[in-house]
Amino acid sequence: MEFRNFCVMEDEEGVRLDVFLSEQLEDMSRSYVQKIIKQGLVKVGEKVEKAKYIVRENDIVEINIPEPKCLEVKAQDIEIEIVHEDDDIIVVNKPQGMVVHPAPGNYEGTLVNALMYHCRGNLSSINGIIRPGIVHRIDKDTSGLLVIAKNNNAHSGLAQQFKEHSIERTYEMVCVGNVKQDEFVVDLPIGRNPSNRLKMAVVKGGKSAVTHFKVIKRFDGYTHIRANLETGRTHQIRVHISNRNTPLLGDPVYGAKKSKFKLEGQLLHAKTLGFVHPGSGEYIQFDSCLPEHFENIIKILESNYSL
Template sequence: MENQIKVKITTETGRVDKVLSERLPEYSRSQIQQWLKEGCIFVAGKPIKAKHKVIAGEEIEIQIPEPEVLDVLAENIPLEIVYEDNDVAVINKPQGMVVHPSAGHTNGTLVNALLYHLKNLSTINDVIRPGIVHRIDKDTSGLLMVAKSDFAHESLAKQLKDKTALRKYVALVHGVIPHDKGTINAPIGRSKVNRKKQAVCADGKTAVTHFTVLERFEGFSLVELQLETGRTHQIRVHMHYIGFPLAGDPVYGPRKTLPGKGQFLHAKMLGFTHPRTEKEFIFEVPLPELFEQTLEKLRENN
Protein backbone atom coordinates (compact mmCIF):
# COMPACT_ATOMS: atom_id res chain seq x y z
CA MET A 1 0.00 0.00 0.00
CA GLU A 2 1.26 3.49 -0.88
CA ASN A 3 2.17 6.03 1.79
CA GLN A 4 0.33 9.31 1.50
CA ILE A 5 1.55 12.80 2.45
CA LYS A 6 -0.58 15.95 2.34
CA VAL A 7 0.97 19.44 2.30
CA LYS A 8 -1.16 22.56 2.73
CA ILE A 9 0.32 25.63 1.04
CA THR A 10 0.15 28.76 3.19
CA THR A 11 2.51 31.56 2.16
CA GLU A 12 4.95 29.65 -0.08
CA THR A 13 5.42 30.63 -3.73
CA GLY A 14 7.27 29.14 -6.69
CA ARG A 15 7.65 25.78 -8.42
CA VAL A 16 6.11 22.84 -6.65
CA ASP A 17 9.32 20.77 -6.62
CA LYS A 18 11.23 23.59 -4.88
CA VAL A 19 8.48 24.23 -2.34
CA LEU A 20 8.02 20.55 -1.49
CA SER A 21 11.78 19.95 -1.08
CA GLU A 22 11.85 22.82 1.44
CA ARG A 23 8.75 21.63 3.29
CA LEU A 24 9.86 17.98 3.26
CA PRO A 25 13.64 18.08 3.93
CA GLU A 26 13.74 14.30 4.40
CA TYR A 27 13.21 13.93 0.63
CA SER A 28 15.60 15.29 -1.99
CA ARG A 29 14.43 17.61 -4.76
CA SER A 30 15.44 15.00 -7.34
CA GLN A 31 13.23 12.42 -5.56
CA ILE A 32 10.28 14.83 -5.65
CA GLN A 33 10.93 15.53 -9.35
CA GLN A 34 10.92 11.79 -9.99
CA TRP A 35 7.52 11.45 -8.27
CA LEU A 36 6.22 14.30 -10.41
CA LYS A 37 7.40 12.47 -13.54
CA GLU A 38 5.69 9.30 -12.34
CA GLY A 39 2.40 11.14 -11.74
CA CYS A 40 2.46 10.59 -7.97
CA ILE A 41 1.81 14.20 -6.91
CA PHE A 42 -1.73 15.63 -7.11
CA VAL A 43 -3.71 18.83 -6.64
CA ALA A 44 -7.49 18.45 -6.46
CA GLY A 45 -7.15 14.83 -7.49
CA LYS A 46 -5.21 15.56 -10.69
CA PRO A 47 -1.51 14.82 -11.27
CA ILE A 48 0.64 17.92 -11.70
CA LYS A 49 3.90 18.68 -13.52
CA ALA A 50 7.18 20.01 -12.09
CA LYS A 51 6.49 23.46 -13.61
CA HIS A 52 3.31 23.82 -11.50
CA LYS A 53 3.40 27.03 -9.41
CA VAL A 54 1.86 26.65 -5.98
CA ILE A 55 -0.79 29.05 -4.67
CA ALA A 56 -1.94 29.79 -1.13
CA GLY A 57 -4.64 27.45 0.12
CA GLU A 58 -3.68 24.64 -2.24
CA GLU A 59 -3.44 21.12 -0.80
CA ILE A 60 -0.83 18.93 -2.44
CA GLU A 61 -1.13 15.19 -2.10
CA ILE A 62 1.83 12.87 -2.60
CA GLN A 63 1.25 9.15 -3.05
CA ILE A 64 4.65 7.60 -2.37
CA PRO A 65 4.97 4.35 -4.32
CA GLU A 66 6.15 1.22 -2.57
CA PRO A 67 9.94 0.88 -2.90
CA GLU A 68 11.19 -1.66 -5.37
CA VAL A 69 11.83 -4.94 -3.57
CA LEU A 70 15.43 -5.94 -4.05
CA ASP A 71 16.40 -9.58 -4.02
CA VAL A 72 19.29 -9.58 -1.57
CA LEU A 73 21.56 -12.58 -2.00
CA ALA A 74 24.07 -14.07 0.42
CA GLU A 75 27.61 -13.58 -0.88
CA ASN A 76 30.82 -15.20 0.29
CA ILE A 77 32.64 -11.93 0.97
CA PRO A 78 35.47 -11.98 3.54
CA LEU A 79 34.27 -10.47 6.79
CA GLU A 80 36.08 -9.74 10.06
CA ILE A 81 33.71 -10.81 12.81
CA VAL A 82 35.13 -9.36 16.05
CA TYR A 83 32.45 -10.93 18.27
CA GLU A 84 29.36 -13.10 17.83
CA ASP A 85 26.73 -14.82 19.99
CA ASN A 86 23.05 -15.71 19.50
CA ASP A 87 21.89 -12.10 19.79
CA VAL A 88 24.59 -9.77 18.54
CA ALA A 89 27.62 -9.61 16.30
CA VAL A 90 30.33 -6.95 16.03
CA ILE A 91 31.91 -6.42 12.63
CA ASN A 92 35.08 -4.56 11.59
CA LYS A 93 33.92 -3.12 8.25
CA PRO A 94 36.63 -2.39 5.68
CA GLN A 95 36.85 0.96 3.93
CA GLY A 96 35.01 0.92 0.59
CA MET A 97 32.20 -1.43 1.63
CA VAL A 98 28.61 -0.16 1.51
CA VAL A 99 26.56 -1.23 4.56
CA HIS A 100 23.31 -2.26 2.84
CA PRO A 101 21.98 -2.60 -0.73
CA SER A 102 20.43 0.35 -2.51
CA ALA A 103 19.55 1.24 -6.09
CA GLY A 104 23.20 1.86 -6.96
CA HIS A 105 24.69 -0.95 -4.85
CA THR A 106 22.73 -4.18 -5.18
CA ASN A 107 25.57 -6.51 -4.22
CA GLY A 108 28.95 -6.59 -2.52
CA THR A 109 27.53 -4.91 0.59
CA LEU A 110 27.95 -5.74 4.27
CA VAL A 111 24.39 -7.14 4.32
CA ASN A 112 25.24 -9.55 1.45
CA ALA A 113 28.22 -10.75 3.50
CA LEU A 114 26.20 -10.99 6.74
CA LEU A 115 23.59 -13.18 5.06
CA TYR A 116 26.36 -15.63 4.14
CA HIS A 117 28.35 -15.64 7.39
CA LEU A 118 25.63 -15.34 10.07
CA LYS A 119 22.76 -17.80 10.57
CA ASN A 120 20.22 -15.31 11.88
CA LEU A 121 19.60 -11.58 11.52
CA SER A 122 16.91 -9.35 13.00
CA THR A 123 13.87 -8.67 10.82
CA ILE A 124 12.80 -5.28 12.24
CA ASN A 125 14.17 -3.33 9.26
CA ASP A 126 13.10 -4.01 5.67
CA VAL A 127 14.41 -6.85 3.53
CA ILE A 128 17.49 -4.92 2.40
CA ARG A 129 18.67 -4.06 5.93
CA PRO A 130 18.41 -7.23 8.05
CA GLY A 131 20.37 -6.90 11.29
CA ILE A 132 21.44 -3.32 10.62
CA VAL A 133 21.03 -1.15 13.73
CA HIS A 134 23.31 1.73 12.66
CA ARG A 135 25.50 2.57 9.68
CA ILE A 136 28.87 4.02 8.86
CA ASP A 137 29.67 5.54 5.48
CA LYS A 138 31.05 3.45 2.63
CA ASP A 139 34.56 4.91 2.94
CA THR A 140 34.60 4.88 6.75
CA SER A 141 36.17 1.76 8.27
CA GLY A 142 35.63 0.17 11.64
CA LEU A 143 33.16 -1.24 14.12
CA LEU A 144 29.46 -1.86 13.64
CA MET A 145 27.05 -3.73 15.90
CA VAL A 146 24.65 -6.12 14.18
CA ALA A 147 21.45 -7.53 15.70
CA LYS A 148 20.85 -11.25 15.23
CA SER A 149 17.44 -11.20 16.92
CA ASP A 150 14.57 -8.71 17.05
CA PHE A 151 14.91 -8.64 20.85
CA ALA A 152 18.53 -7.53 20.50
CA HIS A 153 17.70 -5.04 17.75
CA GLU A 154 15.16 -3.19 19.92
CA SER A 155 17.62 -3.00 22.83
CA LEU A 156 20.58 -1.80 20.74
CA ALA A 157 18.45 0.75 18.88
CA LYS A 158 17.20 2.11 22.22
CA GLN A 159 20.77 2.43 23.51
CA LEU A 160 21.68 4.48 20.45
CA LYS A 161 18.60 6.66 20.88
CA ASP A 162 19.26 7.13 24.61
CA LYS A 163 22.95 7.94 23.88
CA THR A 164 24.19 5.18 26.17
CA ALA A 165 26.13 3.33 23.45
CA LEU A 166 29.81 4.26 23.10
CA ARG A 167 31.15 5.21 19.66
CA LYS A 168 34.67 6.59 19.25
CA TYR A 169 36.35 7.40 15.97
CA VAL A 170 39.83 8.42 14.83
CA ALA A 171 40.18 10.88 11.95
CA LEU A 172 42.96 12.64 10.11
CA VAL A 173 41.95 16.23 9.36
CA HIS A 174 43.42 19.13 7.42
CA GLY A 175 44.95 21.90 9.50
CA VAL A 176 46.66 22.09 12.88
CA ILE A 177 43.98 22.34 15.57
CA PRO A 178 45.31 24.75 18.24
CA HIS A 179 43.24 23.52 21.20
CA ASP A 180 43.50 20.02 22.67
CA LYS A 181 39.80 19.34 23.21
CA GLY A 182 36.49 20.68 22.00
CA THR A 183 32.78 20.04 21.54
CA ILE A 184 30.87 20.86 18.38
CA ASN A 185 27.18 21.43 19.09
CA ALA A 186 25.63 22.43 15.77
CA PRO A 187 22.40 21.13 14.18
CA ILE A 188 22.68 19.17 10.93
CA GLY A 189 20.19 18.93 8.08
CA ARG A 190 20.14 18.61 4.32
CA SER A 191 22.13 21.34 2.57
CA LYS A 192 20.03 24.07 0.97
CA VAL A 193 22.72 24.53 -1.70
CA ASN A 194 23.45 20.90 -2.60
CA ARG A 195 20.68 18.43 -1.75
CA LYS A 196 23.13 15.51 -1.88
CA LYS A 197 25.10 16.95 1.05
CA GLN A 198 24.40 17.55 4.72
CA ALA A 199 25.20 20.87 6.37
CA VAL A 200 25.00 22.78 9.63
CA CYS A 201 21.69 24.66 9.48
CA ALA A 202 19.39 26.35 11.98
CA ASP A 203 16.46 24.03 11.24
CA GLY A 204 18.55 20.85 11.36
CA LYS A 205 18.50 18.10 13.98
CA THR A 206 20.59 18.35 17.15
CA ALA A 207 24.12 17.06 16.58
CA VAL A 208 26.93 16.90 19.14
CA THR A 209 30.51 15.73 18.53
CA HIS A 210 33.34 15.77 21.10
CA PHE A 211 36.94 15.74 19.89
CA THR A 212 40.44 15.37 21.36
CA VAL A 213 43.65 16.06 19.44
CA LEU A 214 45.92 13.00 19.59
CA GLU A 215 48.80 14.19 17.42
CA ARG A 216 49.78 17.18 15.26
CA PHE A 217 51.69 17.12 11.98
CA GLU A 218 52.67 19.67 9.37
CA GLY A 219 49.30 20.72 7.93
CA PHE A 220 47.30 17.91 9.58
CA SER A 221 45.91 16.79 12.95
CA LEU A 222 44.98 13.33 14.21
CA VAL A 223 41.85 13.50 16.34
CA GLU A 224 39.70 11.17 18.40
CA LEU A 225 35.98 11.89 18.14
CA GLN A 226 33.10 10.69 20.28
CA LEU A 227 29.56 10.86 18.95
CA GLU A 228 26.74 11.93 21.22
CA THR A 229 24.25 11.84 18.32
CA GLY A 230 24.31 9.93 15.04
CA ARG A 231 23.37 12.23 12.17
CA THR A 232 24.22 11.41 8.56
CA HIS A 233 27.87 12.39 7.83
CA GLN A 234 28.01 14.01 11.30
CA ILE A 235 31.78 13.93 11.87
CA ARG A 236 32.53 14.94 8.29
CA VAL A 237 30.08 17.87 8.41
CA HIS A 238 31.11 19.08 11.86
CA MET A 239 34.87 19.04 11.17
CA HIS A 240 34.31 20.86 7.88
CA TYR A 241 32.15 23.38 9.73
CA ILE A 242 34.92 24.31 12.19
CA GLY A 243 37.50 24.58 9.41
CA PHE A 244 39.31 21.24 9.78
CA PRO A 245 37.80 18.95 7.10
CA LEU A 246 38.70 15.27 6.94
CA ALA A 247 41.65 14.33 4.77
CA GLY A 248 40.55 12.41 1.70
CA ASP A 249 36.88 13.37 2.07
CA PRO A 250 35.56 13.60 -1.52
CA VAL A 251 32.42 15.52 -0.49
CA TYR A 252 33.35 17.87 2.36
CA GLY A 253 37.12 18.10 2.08
CA PRO A 254 39.53 19.88 -0.26
CA ARG A 255 40.85 18.22 -3.41
CA LYS A 256 42.69 14.97 -2.84
CA THR A 257 45.93 15.64 -0.98
CA LEU A 258 46.96 12.19 0.33
CA PRO A 259 47.09 8.75 -1.32
CA GLY A 260 44.00 6.65 -0.67
CA LYS A 261 40.33 6.37 -1.50
CA GLY A 262 37.87 8.28 0.67
CA GLN A 263 38.08 9.98 4.04
CA PHE A 264 40.57 8.96 6.74
CA LEU A 265 37.92 8.07 9.32
CA HIS A 266 37.90 4.90 11.42
CA ALA A 267 35.30 3.72 13.96
CA LYS A 268 37.85 2.39 16.42
CA MET A 269 35.79 1.78 19.57
CA LEU A 270 32.26 0.51 20.19
CA GLY A 271 30.57 -0.11 23.52
CA PHE A 272 27.09 -1.27 24.53
CA THR A 273 25.17 -3.24 27.14
CA HIS A 274 24.42 -6.77 25.98
CA PRO A 275 20.63 -7.01 25.43
CA ARG A 276 20.22 -10.35 27.19
CA THR A 277 23.02 -10.67 29.75
CA GLU A 278 23.26 -6.91 30.51
CA LYS A 279 27.04 -7.30 30.49
CA GLU A 280 28.99 -4.19 29.43
CA PHE A 281 30.95 -4.75 26.21
CA ILE A 282 33.67 -2.51 24.76
CA PHE A 283 35.46 -3.43 21.53
CA GLU A 284 38.43 -1.72 19.91
CA VAL A 285 40.19 -2.37 16.59
CA PRO A 286 43.44 -0.92 15.21
CA LEU A 287 43.64 1.52 12.33
CA PRO A 288 43.62 0.09 8.78
CA GLU A 289 47.05 -0.44 7.23
CA LEU A 290 46.85 2.50 4.79
CA PHE A 291 45.77 4.86 7.58
CA GLU A 292 48.71 3.76 9.77
CA GLN A 293 51.18 4.04 6.87
CA THR A 294 49.94 7.57 6.14
CA LEU A 295 50.52 8.59 9.76
CA GLU A 296 54.06 7.16 9.67
CA LYS A 297 54.87 9.28 6.61
CA LEU A 298 53.48 12.38 8.30
CA ARG A 299 55.59 11.65 11.38
CA GLU A 300 58.70 11.34 9.18
CA ASN A 301 57.91 14.72 7.62
CA ASN A 302 57.56 16.41 11.02
Protein backbone atom coordinates in the same frame (compact mmCIF):
# COMPACT_ATOMS: atom_id res chain seq x y z
CA MET B 1 1.13 -6.79 11.73
CA GLU B 2 2.75 -4.93 14.60
CA PHE B 3 0.63 -2.04 15.95
CA ARG B 4 2.27 0.99 17.55
CA ASN B 5 1.06 4.47 18.48
CA PHE B 6 2.71 7.74 19.48
CA CYS B 7 1.53 11.00 21.00
CA VAL B 8 3.05 14.16 19.49
CA MET B 9 4.75 16.27 22.17
CA GLU B 10 5.01 20.07 22.11
CA ASP B 11 8.61 20.05 20.90
CA GLU B 12 7.81 17.53 18.14
CA GLU B 13 4.98 19.35 16.34
CA GLY B 14 5.33 21.21 13.07
CA VAL B 15 7.06 18.49 11.03
CA ARG B 16 5.82 16.16 8.32
CA LEU B 17 4.22 12.89 9.37
CA ASP B 18 6.93 10.80 7.67
CA VAL B 19 9.65 12.82 9.40
CA PHE B 20 7.96 12.44 12.80
CA LEU B 21 7.58 8.67 12.41
CA SER B 22 11.12 8.12 11.12
CA GLU B 23 12.39 9.94 14.22
CA GLN B 24 10.26 7.75 16.49
CA LEU B 25 11.20 4.57 14.62
CA GLU B 26 14.92 5.17 14.25
CA ASP B 27 15.48 1.57 13.27
CA MET B 28 13.46 2.18 10.09
CA SER B 29 14.43 4.30 7.11
CA ARG B 30 12.30 7.28 6.15
CA SER B 31 11.65 5.73 2.73
CA TYR B 32 10.29 2.59 4.41
CA VAL B 33 8.05 4.72 6.64
CA GLN B 34 6.79 6.57 3.55
CA LYS B 35 5.96 3.24 1.92
CA ILE B 36 3.88 2.21 4.94
CA ILE B 37 2.06 5.56 4.86
CA LYS B 38 1.26 5.13 1.14
CA GLN B 39 -0.28 1.75 1.96
CA GLY B 40 -2.79 3.52 4.23
CA LEU B 41 -1.37 1.91 7.36
CA VAL B 42 -0.88 5.16 9.29
CA LYS B 43 -3.67 7.11 10.95
CA VAL B 44 -3.75 10.38 12.86
CA GLY B 45 -6.79 10.58 15.11
CA GLU B 46 -8.50 7.67 13.29
CA LYS B 47 -7.97 9.37 9.89
CA VAL B 48 -5.55 8.05 7.27
CA GLU B 49 -3.09 10.82 6.44
CA LYS B 50 -0.43 11.37 3.80
CA ALA B 51 3.30 11.72 4.41
CA LYS B 52 3.14 15.52 4.02
CA TYR B 53 0.64 15.94 6.88
CA ILE B 54 2.06 18.32 9.51
CA VAL B 55 1.73 16.84 12.98
CA ARG B 56 0.39 18.90 15.86
CA GLU B 57 0.79 18.67 19.62
CA ASN B 58 -1.37 15.90 21.15
CA ASP B 59 -1.96 14.18 17.81
CA ILE B 60 -2.21 10.42 18.26
CA VAL B 61 -0.34 8.71 15.44
CA GLU B 62 -1.11 5.03 14.87
CA ILE B 63 0.97 2.81 12.61
CA ASN B 64 0.55 -0.81 11.54
CA ILE B 65 3.93 -2.25 10.62
CA PRO B 66 3.61 -5.08 8.06
CA GLU B 67 5.16 -8.44 8.71
CA PRO B 68 8.59 -8.54 7.04
CA LYS B 69 8.77 -10.20 3.64
CA CYS B 70 11.15 -13.04 2.98
CA LEU B 71 14.63 -11.63 2.60
CA GLU B 72 15.65 -11.40 -1.02
CA VAL B 73 19.20 -10.14 -0.59
CA LYS B 74 21.79 -12.42 -2.19
CA ALA B 75 24.09 -14.17 0.26
CA GLN B 76 27.71 -13.85 -0.85
CA ASP B 77 30.83 -15.53 0.48
CA ILE B 78 32.74 -12.33 1.23
CA GLU B 79 35.40 -12.31 3.93
CA ILE B 80 34.59 -10.08 6.90
CA GLU B 81 36.49 -9.48 10.12
CA ILE B 82 34.36 -10.68 13.04
CA VAL B 83 35.29 -9.13 16.38
CA HIS B 84 32.54 -10.78 18.44
CA GLU B 85 29.56 -13.05 17.82
CA ASP B 86 26.90 -14.70 19.97
CA ASP B 87 23.23 -15.70 19.60
CA ASP B 88 22.01 -12.08 19.63
CA ILE B 89 24.63 -9.89 17.99
CA ILE B 90 27.65 -9.85 15.74
CA VAL B 91 30.31 -7.11 15.84
CA VAL B 92 32.38 -6.62 12.69
CA ASN B 93 35.29 -4.43 11.66
CA LYS B 94 34.22 -3.01 8.28
CA PRO B 95 36.98 -2.18 5.80
CA GLN B 96 37.15 1.10 3.92
CA GLY B 97 35.35 0.89 0.59
CA MET B 98 32.63 -1.56 1.64
CA VAL B 99 29.02 -0.37 1.50
CA VAL B 100 26.98 -1.40 4.55
CA HIS B 101 23.73 -2.43 2.84
CA PRO B 102 22.33 -2.80 -0.69
CA ALA B 103 20.77 0.17 -2.46
CA PRO B 104 19.52 0.87 -5.99
CA GLY B 105 22.38 0.22 -8.36
CA ASN B 106 24.46 -1.55 -5.73
CA TYR B 107 22.86 -4.82 -4.67
CA GLU B 108 25.97 -6.96 -4.27
CA GLY B 109 29.29 -6.87 -2.47
CA THR B 110 27.92 -5.13 0.62
CA LEU B 111 28.35 -5.98 4.28
CA VAL B 112 24.75 -7.24 4.33
CA ASN B 113 25.49 -9.67 1.47
CA ALA B 114 28.43 -11.01 3.50
CA LEU B 115 26.37 -11.24 6.69
CA MET B 116 23.57 -13.10 4.93
CA TYR B 117 26.09 -15.77 3.95
CA HIS B 118 27.88 -15.91 7.31
CA CYS B 119 24.70 -15.89 9.44
CA ARG B 120 22.71 -18.06 7.00
CA GLY B 121 19.98 -15.44 6.93
CA ASN B 122 19.58 -15.36 10.73
CA LEU B 123 19.41 -11.58 11.09
CA SER B 124 16.76 -9.21 12.43
CA SER B 125 14.07 -8.25 9.95
CA ILE B 126 12.82 -5.02 11.53
CA ASN B 127 14.67 -2.72 9.16
CA GLY B 128 13.26 -4.10 5.93
CA ILE B 129 14.31 -6.48 3.19
CA ILE B 130 17.60 -4.89 2.10
CA ARG B 131 18.87 -3.95 5.56
CA PRO B 132 18.53 -7.13 7.67
CA GLY B 133 20.34 -6.83 10.97
CA ILE B 134 21.45 -3.26 10.36
CA VAL B 135 20.90 -1.05 13.40
CA HIS B 136 23.37 1.71 12.49
CA ARG B 137 25.70 2.51 9.63
CA ILE B 138 29.03 4.08 8.80
CA ASP B 139 29.92 5.56 5.43
CA LYS B 140 31.35 3.45 2.62
CA ASP B 141 34.82 4.98 2.97
CA THR B 142 34.79 5.02 6.77
CA SER B 143 36.30 1.92 8.32
CA GLY B 144 35.62 0.41 11.71
CA LEU B 145 33.24 -1.23 14.14
CA LEU B 146 29.56 -1.98 13.62
CA VAL B 147 27.14 -4.04 15.71
CA ILE B 148 24.52 -6.09 13.87
CA ALA B 149 21.38 -7.64 15.37
CA LYS B 150 20.72 -11.33 14.76
CA ASN B 151 17.11 -11.22 15.99
CA ASN B 152 14.36 -8.65 16.45
CA ASN B 153 14.61 -8.47 20.24
CA ALA B 154 18.30 -7.62 20.00
CA HIS B 155 17.56 -5.09 17.26
CA SER B 156 14.94 -3.30 19.38
CA GLY B 157 17.26 -3.21 22.40
CA LEU B 158 20.16 -1.77 20.42
CA ALA B 159 17.95 0.70 18.54
CA GLN B 160 16.67 2.08 21.84
CA GLN B 161 20.23 2.68 23.04
CA PHE B 162 21.06 4.53 19.82
CA LYS B 163 17.91 6.61 20.24
CA GLU B 164 18.93 7.48 23.81
CA HIS B 165 22.51 8.25 22.65
CA SER B 166 23.86 5.94 25.35
CA ILE B 167 26.19 3.94 23.09
CA GLU B 168 29.90 4.70 23.30
CA ARG B 169 31.35 5.49 19.87
CA THR B 170 34.88 6.77 19.44
CA TYR B 171 36.52 7.56 16.12
CA GLU B 172 40.02 8.52 15.00
CA MET B 173 40.78 10.75 12.03
CA VAL B 174 43.37 12.94 10.39
CA CYS B 175 42.35 16.48 9.49
CA VAL B 176 43.87 18.91 7.03
CA GLY B 177 45.07 21.96 8.96
CA ASN B 178 46.34 22.78 12.42
CA VAL B 179 43.75 22.35 15.15
CA LYS B 180 44.82 24.69 17.97
CA GLN B 181 42.59 23.54 20.85
CA ASP B 182 43.59 20.35 22.65
CA GLU B 183 39.96 19.51 23.41
CA PHE B 184 36.73 21.06 22.14
CA VAL B 185 33.05 20.33 21.64
CA VAL B 186 31.06 21.12 18.51
CA ASP B 187 27.36 21.55 19.25
CA LEU B 188 25.76 22.53 15.95
CA PRO B 189 22.54 21.24 14.33
CA ILE B 190 22.84 19.20 11.14
CA GLY B 191 20.43 18.89 8.23
CA ARG B 192 20.37 18.59 4.47
CA ASN B 193 22.44 21.18 2.64
CA PRO B 194 19.80 23.47 1.06
CA SER B 195 21.97 24.02 -2.03
CA ASN B 196 23.06 20.38 -2.43
CA ARG B 197 20.68 17.68 -1.18
CA LEU B 198 23.39 15.04 -1.46
CA LYS B 199 25.37 16.76 1.30
CA MET B 200 24.68 17.51 4.95
CA ALA B 201 25.46 20.85 6.56
CA VAL B 202 25.20 22.89 9.73
CA VAL B 203 21.75 24.43 9.29
CA LYS B 204 19.28 26.32 11.43
CA GLY B 205 16.45 24.00 12.40
CA GLY B 206 18.52 20.87 11.79
CA LYS B 207 18.75 17.94 14.19
CA SER B 208 20.76 18.44 17.35
CA ALA B 209 24.31 17.15 16.90
CA VAL B 210 27.13 17.11 19.45
CA THR B 211 30.69 15.86 18.90
CA HIS B 212 33.55 15.85 21.41
CA PHE B 213 37.04 16.19 19.89
CA LYS B 214 40.50 15.65 21.40
CA VAL B 215 43.84 16.15 19.64
CA ILE B 216 46.10 13.10 19.66
CA LYS B 217 49.06 14.61 17.78
CA ARG B 218 49.83 17.61 15.59
CA PHE B 219 51.87 17.56 12.40
CA ASP B 220 52.89 20.29 9.97
CA GLY B 221 49.59 21.05 8.27
CA TYR B 222 47.71 18.03 9.66
CA THR B 223 46.16 16.94 12.97
CA HIS B 224 45.45 13.45 14.30
CA ILE B 225 42.23 13.65 16.34
CA ARG B 226 39.94 11.45 18.39
CA ALA B 227 36.18 12.11 18.33
CA ASN B 228 33.41 10.87 20.58
CA LEU B 229 29.84 10.99 19.29
CA GLU B 230 27.21 12.24 21.71
CA THR B 231 24.61 12.03 18.92
CA GLY B 232 24.72 10.15 15.62
CA ARG B 233 23.64 12.22 12.65
CA THR B 234 24.46 11.49 9.01
CA HIS B 235 28.06 12.61 8.24
CA GLN B 236 28.19 14.21 11.71
CA ILE B 237 31.95 14.11 12.27
CA ARG B 238 32.71 15.07 8.67
CA VAL B 239 30.35 18.06 8.80
CA HIS B 240 31.38 19.27 12.26
CA ILE B 241 35.12 19.16 11.62
CA SER B 242 34.87 20.69 8.13
CA ASN B 243 32.77 23.51 9.60
CA ARG B 244 35.95 24.57 11.43
CA ASN B 245 37.86 24.72 8.12
CA THR B 246 39.81 21.59 9.01
CA PRO B 247 38.16 18.87 6.88
CA LEU B 248 39.09 15.22 7.01
CA LEU B 249 42.07 14.21 4.93
CA GLY B 250 40.83 12.44 1.81
CA ASP B 251 37.21 13.61 2.15
CA PRO B 252 36.09 14.45 -1.43
CA VAL B 253 32.68 15.73 -0.30
CA TYR B 254 33.52 18.15 2.52
CA GLY B 255 37.21 18.71 1.79
CA ALA B 256 39.56 18.93 -1.18
CA LYS B 257 38.72 16.86 -4.26
CA LYS B 258 42.29 15.60 -4.50
CA SER B 259 44.88 14.50 -1.94
CA LYS B 260 48.63 14.16 -2.32
CA PHE B 261 48.40 10.91 -0.33
CA LYS B 262 46.31 9.07 -2.97
CA LEU B 263 43.58 8.07 -0.55
CA GLU B 264 40.36 6.32 -1.57
CA GLY B 265 38.21 8.31 0.83
CA GLN B 266 38.21 10.15 4.14
CA LEU B 267 40.66 9.05 6.81
CA LEU B 268 38.09 8.15 9.46
CA HIS B 269 37.95 4.99 11.57
CA ALA B 270 35.26 3.85 14.02
CA LYS B 271 37.68 2.60 16.67
CA THR B 272 35.66 1.95 19.83
CA LEU B 273 32.11 0.70 20.30
CA GLY B 274 30.48 0.10 23.69
CA PHE B 275 26.90 -0.75 24.63
CA VAL B 276 24.68 -2.77 26.94
CA HIS B 277 24.27 -6.27 25.53
CA PRO B 278 20.57 -6.60 24.56
CA GLY B 279 20.50 -10.17 25.82
CA SER B 280 22.63 -10.29 28.98
CA GLY B 281 22.15 -6.68 30.10
CA GLU B 282 25.90 -6.33 30.68
CA TYR B 283 27.98 -3.48 29.29
CA ILE B 284 30.48 -4.63 26.68
CA GLN B 285 33.06 -2.67 24.73
CA PHE B 286 35.19 -3.39 21.69
CA ASP B 287 38.26 -1.70 20.27
CA SER B 288 39.81 -2.08 16.82
CA CYS B 289 43.27 -1.31 15.51
CA LEU B 290 43.73 1.41 12.92
CA PRO B 291 43.64 -0.10 9.41
CA GLU B 292 46.80 -0.39 7.34
CA HIS B 293 46.02 2.57 5.07
CA PHE B 294 45.50 4.77 8.15
CA GLU B 295 48.71 3.58 9.84
CA ASN B 296 50.66 4.23 6.63
CA ILE B 297 49.53 7.87 6.57
CA ILE B 298 50.52 8.32 10.23
CA LYS B 299 54.00 6.94 9.45
CA ILE B 300 54.35 9.35 6.51
CA LEU B 301 53.27 12.29 8.65
CA GLU B 302 55.69 11.33 11.44
CA SER B 303 58.57 10.99 8.95
CA ASN B 304 57.95 14.04 6.78
CA TYR B 305 55.58 16.40 8.60
CA SER B 306 56.75 16.35 12.23
CA LEU B 307 56.69 19.64 14.10
